[in-house]
Amino acid sequence: MPMHSPAMLQCLGCKHYQGFQQSQMAQWNRSGYFRSSGSRDVNPDLEAERQTASFSVERLTTILDGGADNTRTRRAVEAVIHSDPGFSRENQYFQSQNERYEEAVRKAVLLKEKMHQMGWTEDGPETKYCYRALGGDLAFNVHRVFKNSILALGTDEQIAKWIPLADEYHIIGTYAQTELGHGTFLRGLETTAVFDISTQEFTLNTPKISAMKWWPGDMGRSATHAVVFAQLYIKGKCYGLHAFILQIRSLRDHSPAPGVIVGDIGPKMNFEHIDNGYLMLQNINIPRENMLSRFSQVLPDGTYVKRGSDQINYLTMIVTRVQMLWNEVIPMLLKACTIAIRYSAVRRQSKLNPGDPEAKILEYQTQQQKLLPLLATAYAFHFMNAYVNEFYNKGYTEIKQGNFDSLPELHALTSGLKAIITDYCTGGAEVCLRACGGHGYSALSGLPFLYTKLPASCTYEGENTVLFLQTARFLVKCLATVHSGQPIPPSAAYLSSVDSGKCQAWTKMDFLKPDIYAEAYRHRATRLLGNAATKLQTLVQSGAEQYEAWNKCTVQLVQAAKAHCYYIVVKNFIDTVEKLRNEAEIQKIVKHLCDLFALHGIFSNTGDFLHDGYMSGDQMDMVTASYLDLLAVIRNDAVPLVDAFDFTDENLNSALGSYDGHVYQRLYEWAQKSPTNQQVSQAYASYLKPLFQSALSKL
């Protein structure tokens, strides 16, 4: 081969080419292909982004963690987990469903040992960081729900009997609520539990195929026990849903208990590590003591006794929903942003200016438009945590004192937030994946994992449309309260305030004032709710049945609920910025993010603000101008802003998102580990070889 001349090198259009040639090509010539350097040098394109940060990344990290102590604890936990090869996720993308499951069980057991060894307790601060460090790739998550349901619904005796066993994995439990034919509508569950006075036993049955339990995690291949929800019958009368503990597999050899048919529901879009299962019960008899009886009990003579209020249970549901958002869902959006933004700072493609080298794709306005509003959204959602916690703690204290007044509000707030956050995170993962082009589509980017996992969160713990409508129902009630002049719950208090009916902005700079955009969101939420409620009322007044009228308004009620949630998030973001008043640099960049989040929301839903003339077309042009200006501003800090999330490379498990930005080397090296490169395919010998023989004589 003739040596490349300098003229040719220039023609290749890459300033690093010569350096590459000297170091890497030397390796190529020795070894036949490129080797990883193994050093910790950072891609200069990424390094440059970090050198111009307008704020201290470390300081922002500690703020995001809720304090330097938390950051320290988190890093300590990550160091322990990542240094143990038993927790490696290196091969995750190459594993079958069976392998993923076995790994998840192995890691769950190993983690239990590790926690004992480290002195970390299950309700200690380390647990959630373990989960973060492991990317959630653990078995026995529903086992925890099994335990929580016993703790919530069981008597002290039941707790004393079952919880110690469950704590040590001496039994594995599952939570069998959902059935093939029933998810959202719990009252429709069809599993039956019939009390027989003569034997003092409940007999559980799956009376038809749609009553088969379907989806419970840890059930398919692991669980020995289950908390099963069934319709309780005593002397032919139905008393509604109750929870029963029963054994489903032998503790001796793991075979299904007599009368139990149990198995795995097969492949899913993600969650391959979880053995979601099915369960059919055929005349399973369990003693009277196995009904969880804190709030209701069946006496030996068949008398049904209701005891105390089980409203506190709603609180458990609410906590589960909240924990899922901040431990599982929002971090996935943060990861997707980290991967896509780092990649966009090292990927160069096409030329902005014909004379220049190829530009980082992050320089393109369209790429900024995809990723930076998402980055702002990630911050917005992360900051909601403090608000929700405060709300929850206040409610919890009241409820403990027997005052359940705040429960509907807490339920409505967390329902709506769950729905809007999972919606946006799911959409966000798609944007990030597509923003990385072809390489985003490789499993090795880590983005397909997030993209396929997130949609589940829109369904589990409450289907989003159903949840939005629950929020809407609460808001409609609040509105009626406003009209009656009664006080209304704090999160909806804005419904009673009066606005000028016109946006008070005169220049594009005015749209960087939180008062201006907060007011716009408030106005939108109030208007949409008011319109939906008026339509509902009109339909009922003109003779429609209440349920029929409600159904005819649901599209608009969902819009109203979304607008409400969006307002809450914007308002909380503004409050967060204010609280950062002692952190000038950080307050400045976070304020930019807040502005971007708010203006992007207006820019993407212009009609909502233009509809009644609250904003004019001219004002909307100002919003657009301010919004596009902000993209260019935040672009400069985009990499530091994702660095502040402080995900380790092991957390991200992404060939595109690693801290050092060596994306091409990593893609190449990781591909080598794929079974498609390690296993000789039968396809050649079986199908292709005979065909190719024919060409030998002709070429």
Added chain:
Amino acid sequence: MPMHSPAMLQCLGCKHYQGFQQSQMAQWNRSGYFRSSGSRDVNPDLEAERQTASFSVERLTTILDGGADNTRTRRAVEAVIHSDPGFSRENQYFQSQNERYEEAVRKAVLLKEKMHQMGWTEDGPETKYCYRALGGDLAFNVHRVFKNSILALGTDEQIAKWIPLADEYHIIGTYAQTELGHGTFLRGLETTAVFDISTQEFTLNTPKISAMKWWPGDMGRSATHAVVFAQLYIKGKCYGLHAFILQIRSLRDHSPAPGVIVGDIGPKMNFEHIDNGYLMLQNINIPRENMLSRFSQVLPDGTYVKRGSDQINYLTMIVTRVQMLWNEVIPMLLKACTIAIRYSAVRRQSKLNPGDPEAKILEYQTQQQKLLPLLATAYAFHFMNAYVNEFYNKGYTEIKQGNFDSLPELHALTSGLKAIITDYCTGGAEVCLRACGGHGYSALSGLPFLYTKLPASCTYEGENTVLFLQTARFLVKCLATVHSGQPIPPSAAYLSSVDSGKCQAWTKMDFLKPDIYAEAYRHRATRLLGNAATKLQTLVQSGAEQYEAWNKCTVQLVQAAKAHCYYIVVKNFIDTVEKLRNEAEIQKIVKHLCDLFALHGIFSNTGDFLHDGYMSGDQMDMVTASYLDLLAVIRNDAVPLVDAFDFTDENLNSALGSYDGHVYQRLYEWAQKSPTNQQVSQAYASYLKPLFQSALSKL
């Protein structure tokens, strides 16, 4: 177990319960679990939907197929393919990447035999129906691109040498264009081909890691040959990209050719059946004849000769893009709609009216709002085919006569349509998946397959944002032509028409007039383009560099290009409805779909129409009212409208979407086939058994 009393049965709230009990429960008692009946009875909930169809499904099917002859041919092909167990897709959702690949190779070879046997030719009408019948699950798709590139770029001698070998799979080819560091920007490709006069050979090299070929299909484990794109150098001067044929694997034993490093790029989000590969070249020498030389040639003395115009190649690119839409992408949306709508007609959940049984989820306005606009979109896109074909054929004829005038328009039109259609189909699959709740998330629903496959179409054959901007660039030029008073291309001719500036609708019924909504879309497209062009001009006039100004307008240019494409699709839908004037029943329902498509687009983008006062808030309320009314109308024909797509159960490969609607039985039966139920997990013996022993003494 005590027998259920009649009171209890009622309490379970299902009218089919007693029938179920008698037949299915008897089986249950005999066999221990439910067995499939195996009969062709249809779920009564689905049957009822079909009995009230307002039109002949069969007639609509033939219209969708483009004539009864096509329907007959398609069904004949499907019958042949589906009756051969060698083509079964039964285990697709349970297979590893290695298994999927082997199956795809096996099926490709088997299909070749089958086609020989049946007398079907590759350019015959049967080929695309084979692809449909097999759900695209075949190897050697890029092999076809390899052939097409030789046919387009090769001399007659080159064609005569290579094509017969490729036709019979005596060699398998791949098309090696994309590199690790280069996708969109072809001029940036870094692979080099240096001509050596002394040996009369080209020497090909991969000079750096980013120059490694990455992604080509059929390359990872199959191909023996490749068409490789490389920068041609003669005597140190670069002549830009050219295509070269080279052998990459031995025909004797399939080992990589000397100097070739080739392998599989590993797991992807979908397309596991394709062996996307990488390729590195180290001093590969190939004879002078291996440069594809129809349009440019290197003479023995190193003289570079440019011959004729290669503009006709763009036509090949355009055809590929168009074929991909109608053979691959749009059918996936049609399938997703079929699955989700059938399921929504058999899934019952919650109660609309407290006194009624649980309602079909299709009765809920929110479910209709998710699925029915998508159904209308599916029809809208399907009907675009005729328009695009007509456009293409006209252009093709002109180009053959040496008139390339229509090429820019054809390129702009197909670019924009490709981008908007793949965007909407990708989003549509997500909506369908989520609309099916938990069961949609099971791989067995078939929806995860569509959801994970479609995003790739937004990237391959042109990244969508890049394509929208190409359409925008064309439109900006058209607008300049309008201002200069010159004639402009037909698809953009509307830019020169004048409107009243105000929507002329006075009642909600007015919005069912195609003139009204077509005009609204026209107005929007014209306004958005005008605004973007004005901004561009203003920036340039105020001193910005052209490229910098362009970048600052790209968010708005993309909006304008989308609005243009949307207008084209709406206009074509209207024209299609008009052409159905001899099919009264069908015209009526298709008109409803057209209205729904158009009004949903306005309802979802209200700001675009309100911004300059073209519509008022009151008019938008009329749009909303008409739009919601239409949902209720189309809901009644929703199942017949998806039946008309005429997908076989084998096409759909979905436990939720089958024609008979027995979703729960199918989920259960298919789950039994999962490897998670057939393979004993090591997890129990290794990790759980020792733990469970401890519980034995305590329970």
